[in-house]
Amino acid sequence: MSEQTVRSRPWLTTIFSSRTELWQPPPIPFEADIAIKDGKIIALLEDAPVSSADEVIDATNRLVLPGGIEGHCHIAEPFFGGAKLADDFRSGSIAAACGGTTTIIPFAQQIPGMTLRQALDDYHAKATGEAVIDYGFHMILSNPDKQMLGQELPALIADGYTSFKVYMTYDGLRMEDNQILDVLAAARAHGAFIMVHCENDHCISWLAEQLERKGDVGPEKMGVAHGPVAEREATHRAISLSEVVDTPIFIVHVSSHQAMEQIAWARNRGLPIHAETCPQYLFLSTDDFSRPGWEGTKYICSPPPRDPGNADHLWRGIQNGIFQLVSSDHCPYRMEGPGGRIESAGELHFHKISPGLPGIETRLPLMFSEGVMKGRISLQEFVAVTATNAAKLYGLHPRKGTIAVGSDADLVLWDTEREVDITHDMLHDNGDYTPYEGRHCTGWPVLTMSRGTVVWRDGEVLGQPGRGEFLHRELSSAVKSYAG
Numbered sequence: 001m002s003e004q005t006v007r008s009r010p011w012l013t014t015i016f017s018s019r020t021e022l023w024q025p026p027p028i029p030f031e032a033d034i035a036i037k038d039g040k041i042i043a044l045l046e047d048a049p050v051s052s053a054d055e056v057i058d059a060t061n062r063l064v065l066p067g068g069i070e071g072h073c074h075i076a077e078p079f080f081g082g083a084k085l086a087d088d089f090r091s092g093s094i095a096a097a098c099g100g101t102t103t104i105i106p107f108a109q110q111i112p113g114m115t116l117r118q119a120l121d122d123y124h125a126k127a128t129g130e131a132v133i134d135y136g137f138h139m140i141l142s143n144p145d146k147q148m149l150g151q152e153l154p155a156l157i158a159d160g161y162t163s164f165k166v167y168m169t170y171d172g173l174r175m176e177d178n179q180i181l182d183v184l185a186a187a188r189a190h191g192a193f194i195m196v197h198c199e200n201d202h203c204i205s206w207l208a209e210q211l212e213r214k215g216d217v218g219p220e221k222m223g224v225a226h227g228p229v230a231e232r233e234a235t236h237r238a239i240s241l242s243e244v245v246d247t248p249i250f251i252v253h254v255s256s257h258q259a260m261e262q263i264a265w266a267r268n269r270g271l272p273i274h275a276e277t278c279p280q281y282l283f284l285s286t287d288d289f290s291r292p293g294w295e296g297t298k299y300i301c302s303p304p305p306r307d308p309g310n311a312d313h314l315w316r317g318i319q320n321g322i323f324q325l326v327s328s329d330h331c332p333y334r335m336e337g338p339g340g341r342i343e344s345a346g347e348l349h350f351h352k353i354s355p356g357l358p359g360i361e362t363r364l365p366l367m368f369s370e371g372v373m374k375g376r377i378s379l380q381e382f383v384a385v386t387a388t389n390a391a392k393l394y395g396l397h398p399r400k401g402t403i404a405v406g407s408d409a410d411l412v413l414w415d416t417e418r419e420v421d422i423t424h425d426m427l428h429d430n431g432d433y434t435p436y437e438g439r440h441c442t443g444w445p446v447l448t449m450s451r452g453t454v455v456w457r458d459g460e461v462l463g464q465p466g467r468g469e470f471l472h473r474e475l476s477s478a479v480k481s482y483a484g
């Protein structure tokens with residue numbers, strides 16, 4: 001048993017009532033003491049009885065926000081392309097915690113020949129004893145046969161795996177439209193929430209072939225082969241497939257305003273289409289590809305960052321609720337050494353470089369600094385797109401994503417005045433670079449608490465590997481509200 005109080009005068013906190021619906025504006029910040037017992041918030045008080053607490057955390061002049069929920073990250077996956085993912089559950093979860101995130105939901109990827117259950121056992125073995133914060137798993141589906149959709153899928157949903165991802169591109173993962181329809185029909189029958197990677201595979205491979213024929217394969221050609229038209233078309237097609245089956249979907253890592261417009265169109269028609277964008281589409285652009293030599297390859301991800309004017313559109317998408325989440329799509333590689341990007345690619349060729357970039361630790365500080373501090377989004381919108389909406393969409397609310405009585409004490413103290421220039425040296429992932437090197441941030445998470453335990457404080461990692469727990473997730477709010 002332990003009792004704690006997070007207390008300060010004056011201070012602010014943000015509370016989202018457990019009855020708050022996903023699209024309503026949440027209440028305004030207010031001052032309170034937070035009483036915590038056995039990892040849960042037991043009271044929000046005007047004046048907590050401090051003397052009865054084992055530990056009092058002074059949050060004077062700090063902002064106390066719900067811990068971030070990272071709904072899109074790749075940890076310890078066998079990855080496409082030759083390079084090896086740099087983070088295991090220890091380094092990935094520590095990096096997340098140091099960046100103010102208290103829950104991660106990485107993907108469990110099925111290796112051909114494995115059942116979904118075997119793939120999950122494999123990921124549980126990787127996470128157990130390693131994760132410092134709580135975690136769940138989305139499952140990547142690649143072989144939607146009758147056995148999987150009729151038997152494995154419903155059994156997994158009952159066990160707390162309620163979200164599944166399908167790809168419209170990548171050899172070995174790509175599903176044809178009829179297969180996606182089968183998945184969506186099974187999802188509708190059993191309450192699964194389907195996440196879709198939307199890019200037109202044939203467009204990409206055809207364009208890549210044209211470029212290869214000309215020997216025009218520098219990093220900047222990533223943005224040509226994976227152009228916004230291929231993303232727009234696939235996004236529209238995924239929306240249409242969802243409409244045919246009449247079931248909600250979630251569109252991952254939307255990079256272009258062209259794709260965003262399809263989502264806006266669908267939402268205006270009342271279709272249950274949900275979506276996220278990522279920091280790399282808000283803070284990076286095609287200009288970054290033209291950095292000399294291998295530098296330009298640090299920005300290759302799929303879909304890639306777009307032209308410099310694109311980010312303004314995406315910010316409007318966040319402001320207008322077209323995007324419900326901003327996720328990192330953390331997919332860390334090392335550039336140097338064995339298994340690194342340079343060695344595995346062998347040459348400067350946009351399609352030989354394993355796609356993906358790191359960002360699990362920088363997601364919240366970048367969004368806070370560029371979003372809240374620059375007045376693009378409110379504090380409430382920041383919390384919604386980085387925590388609360390993820391908790392709701394991925395079946396964790398109100399246990400996670402909110403500061404409310406009965407919720408887990410997953411809290412982050414923000415120093416809103418701290419000025420930080422991001423360098424990879426200060427980060428905790430196991431890669432060897434950050435695409436945000438040198439970028440200035442105002443505001444930084446200075447303490448992260450996971451279920452009442454401080455895991456990160458003033459530059460020190462305190463979370464013990466293995467303390468993170470697996471989260472059995474409920475059905476997505478998107479699925480539940482759509483089922484009525």
Ligand SMILES: [Zn+2]
Nearest residue numbers: 072074329331
């Ligand atoms: Zn991803």
